[in-house]
Amino acid sequence: MIRLAWHDSGTYDQGVDEWPQRGGANGSIVFEEELAHGANAGLSVAVNLLRPIKKKHADVSWADLMQLASAEAVRAAGGPAVPMRYGRVDADGPHRPEGNLPGAAPPFPKQERTPGEHLRNVFHRMGFSDQEIVALSGAHTLGRAFKERSGMAEFDATKYTEQGPGKKGGQSWTPEWLKFDNS
Numbered sequence: 001m002i003r004l005a006w007h008d009s010g011t012y013d014q015g016v017d018e019w020p021q022r023g024g025a026n027g028s029i030v031f032e033e034e035l036a037h038g039a040n041a042g043l044s045v046a047v048n049l050l051r052p053i054k055k056k057h058a059d060v061s062w063a064d065l066m067q068l069a070s071a072e073a074v075r076a077a078g079g080p081a082v083p084m085r086y087g088r089v090d091a092d093g094p095h096r097p098e099g100n101l102p103g104a105a106p107p108f109p110k111q112e113r114t115p116g117e118h119l120r121n122v123f124h125r126m127g128f129s130d131q132e133i134v135a136l137s138g139a140h141t142l143g144r145a146f147k148e149r150s151g152m153a154e155f156d157a158t159k160y161t162e163q164g165p166g167k168k169g170g171q172s173w174t175p176e177w178l179k180f181d182n183s
Contacts (some may be wrong), residue, residue, distance in 0.1 A: 004067045007040055010126070011096035025063045028094050028095055030047055041151075061090045077180040146170045
């Protein structure tokens with residue numbers, strides 16, 4: 001859920017004046033065209049988990065529902081309560097082209113030479129500083145990645161994820177992949 005909310009928000013471009021073309025938390029990731037972007041591999045699983053809730057609460061926007069699910073996932077993992085503001089408006093269709101989110105590995109979309117250069121190209125567009133990029137990247141310590149959901153061609157499970165709830169395997173960055181911390 002955290003990844004879903006981030007990938008919906010991560011299309012933001014502060015250099016674009018008009019909404020919804022500037023992207024951001026606007027629910028556009030539910031449209032097949034955006035959901036099919038390489039960086040969004042596997043996020044249909046999260047969207048499908050939210051569909052019954054959206055159906056039951058049709059007056060809640062997709063954008064608000066995704067951000068709420070993310071905030072609750074952080075809380076459930078032992079993280080802080082994330083203050084919520086509601087009232088996001090859903091886009092009426094996909095608006096951001098492929099390649100606006102970080103690539104998992106080279107070659108990068110704009111032929112950047114290093115991962116750092118690539119991350120700066122992606123996140124400076126959103127107004128992030130280097131310090132904020134590092135903090136955001138730390139969110140990867142929560143959860144696991146699976147080959148079919150990551151877009152990475154080569155992938156090995158780590159020792160941390162052979163045991164635990166849900167589907168076995170995947171790759172985590174830390175042994176406590178269900179705990180919100182700064183390990």
